[in-house]
Amino acid sequence: MVTYDLKRLAAVPTAAELVDIVLMRTQRKTPTVVHPGYKITRIRSFYMRKVKFTQQTISERLGAIVSDFPRLDDVHPFHGDLMGVLYDRDHYKLALGQLNTCKKLCETVCRDYVRLIKYADSLYRCKALKVAALGRMATLIKRQRAALAYLEEVRKHLGRLPALDPTARTLLVCGFPNVGKSSFVNKVTRADVEVQPWAFTTKALYVGHMDHRYLRWQVIDTPGILDHELEKRNVIEMQAVTALAHLPCAVLFFVDVSEQCGYTLEQQKSLYDSIRPLFADKQLVIVANKVDAKPLEDLSADHQQMLKDMCAAHDPDAVLVPMSNVTEAGVQAVKDAACDVLLQARVDRRRAAAGGSRLRDKLTRLVATPADAAQRRPALATALPMGADEDRGPSIPASVLAARKAKKLEKRAARAAQDADRLELAALEARDGGHGSTTDAAQQAEHAAQQARAIARDAEAARAASARPPRTTERERMWAGGGPGVYSGETSREYIGQLRCDEFATDIQPEIMDGKNVLDFVDEDVLEKLAALDDLEVETDQTLDQLDAQLEAARLTPQEAAIIKAMRDRQLLARNRAQASTNRRNAPLPRAARLRTEEAPPADTLRGRARAAAEKRGRSLSRRPDDAMDTSVERSKSVAREPAAKKRRRDASRAASAHRSSSRPPPRNEQGLDGQAAQDRARLLQKKAQKKMNRMARGGEADRKTGPKLIRWMNEGKRRSGTSHHR
Ligand SMILES: Nc1nc2c(ncn2[C@@H]2O[C@H](COP(=O)(O)OP(=O)(O)OP(=O)(O)O)[C@@H](O)[C@H]2O)c(=O)[nH]1
Ligand SMILES: [Mg+2]
Structure with missing residues (x-):
């Protein structure tokens, strides 16, 4: 619970006082001199600062009021209810809420106007925007007149509580x-x-x-x-x-x-x-x-x-x-x-x-005995499992039992091996001593050794059965898969063994598709339903076919039926042919490509027909302005003009690129020079002008030049008071 000092709440100013406080503070704490000669960025920041500062002061003041006054839900319920009774809970909350809203609105106004001032282009405009911003903020505060007055009354009364x-x-x-x-x-x-x-x-x-x-x-x-x-x-x-x-x-x-x-x-x-x-x-x-x-x-x-x-x-x-x-x-x-x-x-x-806490401590340590449980003593209300009276044996996992069995067998095998060794030793001693029972002892030793081997085999088998397959922990997988941050666990592994087919585990199952939950559309019996539908469809088709055949047979004469059959056969044949031709992958050439070959113009096209008609009349389709009335068939083929010698030279010097346009302008040192003679003369003049420069090793036009530099600190800066002679 927050503790408020109800006696020491700061006085709440009236709306007019608050406006005065805010504006005077802005006046006192921000720069006041600005000149139209200043850079526009400086003017803008001058006014932006004023608007921002005003908003900050308002936020500070209103925020202090809102946070100082106790929140009815935070104080002791007695004080909360008392204040609710005395000052009307709704009125109180509303007043504080209004101040908070006013604060936020002022922030919005400030933001908007600062944004506008950023693009203002003159001192006058900046100033007008500042005035508008401050005016709007002052209006917002003045609208809170009633709330501020009410809160001041509340404050005075709270102090007297x-x-x-x-x-x-x-x-x-x-x-x-x-x-x-x-x-x-x-x-x-x-x-x-x-x-x-x-x-x-x-x-x-x-x-x-x-x-x-x-x-x-x-x-x-x-x-x-x-x-x-x-x-x-x-x-x-x-x-x-x-x-x-x-x-x-x-x-x-x-x-x-x-x-x-x-x-x-x-x-x-x-x-x-x-x-x-x-x-x-x-x-x-x-x-x-x-x-x-x-x-x-x-x-x-x-x-x-x-x-x-x-x-x-x-x-x-x-x-x-x-x-x-x-x-x-x-x-x-x-x-x-x-x-x-x-x-x-x-x-x-x-x-x-x-006492209660001590008792609780004890209760946690209490263990219900079976006798208590049997008598259902009411003194201790302990929860007992169902069938607690039955004598239930321990539940030992199968793997533990197998391990125990393996251990026992191992011990037995060790003992049998020891016995076999002992008997073998006795047999050897008997043989060395020359006693009569040598063969018996040897047989006994052999038998014991066989038994020991059999038990050892069993023990090994039991140990192998009880040994758990090595498990890879998720941590090991993580380190193997690139470490933390790189490795991402595979959840699909959990499903292996649970599904009809292990490959299904990695299937991607969309949960939401096209904005719909997939599970809503999942029908578990869909396959059977589909099969049933298929059967039904086949059955219906057959029935319909039979019905059609019967109807046609009833309606048509034999000749008509024969004609219809022939038509259908032809249709079928045509369809099959069309399919066969498209299957050959002989895609037709585009029309434009086909028309390039003039020797064999396709007679069935419009152009082919036009050409045929023109030739019949003895005219050519391709003409130049200078051979307007040419009727020769030979001239109709495009005859390239003999290129000029100069052009040929230039073309040869160029790269033989297909992308080069033939309308490319001449090089810059040839532009504006009419004829070879003028070009040669220009080249000569250029050489002559360069000669002098070359001789004196002077920097030419193309040389990189760096002009003389002024040292900035010696030549810039404030020079209003004092002189700069010392510089
Ligand atoms: N005879 C007699 N008069 C008493 C006694 N106690 C108070 N009075 C009188 O009863 C009147 C009311 O006394 P208050 O103490 O103001 O009563 P109250 O319960 O505080 O009244 P409210 O503040 O109006 O709720 C006064 O005139 C007292 O003089 C008493 O023990 N005997
Ligand atoms: Mg009284």
């Missing part, structure tokens, strides 16, 4: 108005609460402090509460209700037994009943006040019983204490009773919490 500590030891005084609550608070604490003989003298919560048993206590005086529905309660009453609802405390419910307050004992009982749920978990002392005016004994039996019932209704431990503020009789008793009962409750709660 009693400094309540919701966690301290608290006595809360409540009851009908005018029953003497404030008088009691004034008696036991140094709070100076107003006391008057009329109702609703106290209109807010008041706090006083007192000492009891060397401890500090806070006593809260609340406004009187009337007995009606919660919705009808006004702000003054709701403060008392909020305190009752949220503060952990001892409640002193004041009853005016003399009924001088203007309410009967029955009415006070009714109020007690209606607000009792608010202090159901709190300690209660019912104070029978003003006993100086009417002692308890003078009350009717019904009223006395009513007071006792009120005590009993809450808790058998709730006490009824008679008191008078005038005579001060019972004031100390009330104080003692309330403090003691609250203290006791606090100690009990703390002890219970500590």
Whole structure:
């Protein structure tokens, strides 16, 4: 929970003040002199700075207000509800929200105008944009006039709220108005609460402090509460209700037994009943006040019983204490009773919490024995598995059993081998000693050796069976596959062995296709359905064919049928031929390519027909302007002109590239020179001009030149004050 210092909130300026503050700060903190002679970038940055600075100040100020004021959801629920009651929760949130929006709008305005100033082309335009930006921001602030004024009022009121500590030891005084609550608070604490003989003298919560048993206590005086529905309660009453609802405390419910307050004992009982749920978990002392005016004994039996019932209704431990503020009789008793009962409750709660935690510690270590489980002892509510009473043997994995068997066999094999060795040794000794039983001993040794070998084979087989195949861990795979960051795990491996075919594991399964979930369209029985559909289709086709044949046979004469059959056969033949010809891959030449060959013009084309007609008339299709009326057939073929000698020379010197255009301009040293003589003369002149330069080894036009350099620091810079003679 965030702690706010409600007393030290900074003052909220009015809208006009805020505008003044912002503009004056901009004026003071940013440069003020600008000249039209400045570079435009400098002018722009001058004005941009002003706009940005204004926006920053506004954001700072409004942000401070928004963050300083407590958020109702962050403070203690008591304070949150109290502020909600006092200042209207919605209004409060709206005001802060509006300031936040205003801040954001100012930022947007700033961004937009800075963007515009970036492209402004003159000082005048920059200035106009700045004025517009500042004006819009000021308008935005002025629109928050109401929110700012409201928040200032809230701030002032928050500062005057009693400094309540919701966690301290608290006595809360409540009851009908005018029953003497404030008088009691004034008696036991140094709070100076107003006391008057009329109702609703106290209109807010008041706090006083007192000492009891060397401890500090806070006593809260609340406004009187009337007995009606919660919705009808006004702000003054709701403060008392909020305190009752949220503060952990001892409640002193004041009853005016003399009924001088203007309410009967029955009415006070009714109020007690209606607000009792608010202090159901709190300690209660019912104070029978003003006993100086009417002692308890003078009350009717019904009223006395009513007071006792009120005590009993809450808790058998709730006490009824008679008191008078005038005579001060019972004031100390009330104080003692309330403090003691609250203290006791606090100690009990703390002890219970500590004891509880110890018990929880123990519970975690408890193990239910089978005997407990059998008897289902209710004391320990431990969860037992189903069939816990059955005696269940241990479950040993098959691999462990196999390993154990292999180990046993190995031991047996070792023992058998030892026996065989021993027997062999005995047989050797017998043979060396020349005893009669040599052959028997040798046979025994041989037999033992065979057995030992058989057991060793079994042991080896068992060990091989129990040995697990070497497993490659994902980590090893990662290092083998390029290390972290490079390797990406293969999830498809998990599916191997689970699918009908292991190759299916690596299939890519699209989950979403064309924006649709594939699984929505998956039909598990689709293959069977398709097969059924195919069968149905074949069947339908056959039936339809039969029906057609029958119909035709019924409708046509034999001659007509024969003609139709012949037509169909021809169609079929034509289709087959066409297919055969396209299958030969003899794609036809494009028409343009075909027409290039003039010797054999295709007679069936338009051009071929035109050519044939022209030739028939003795005319040529290709002509030049100078042979307009040429009728010779020979001339119709394009005859290339003999190229000029000069052109031939040039062509020969060029690269023989097909891409070179014949309309390329002549080289630059020949351009503008008409004829060979002029070119030769120009070449001569060029040589002559170069001669002198070559002789003196001077830099020519083509030589790289670097002009003289001025040293920058000696020739540039500010020269306004002082001279630059020393430079
Ligand atoms: N006779 C008598 N009068 C008392 C006693 N206690 C308070 N009064 C009077 O009752 C009147 C109301 O006293 P308050 O202390 O203002 O009562 P309250 O409950 O605080 O009233 P609100 O603030 O309006 O809710 C005053 O005129 C007191 O003088 C008491 O013990 N005996
Ligand atoms: Mg009062």
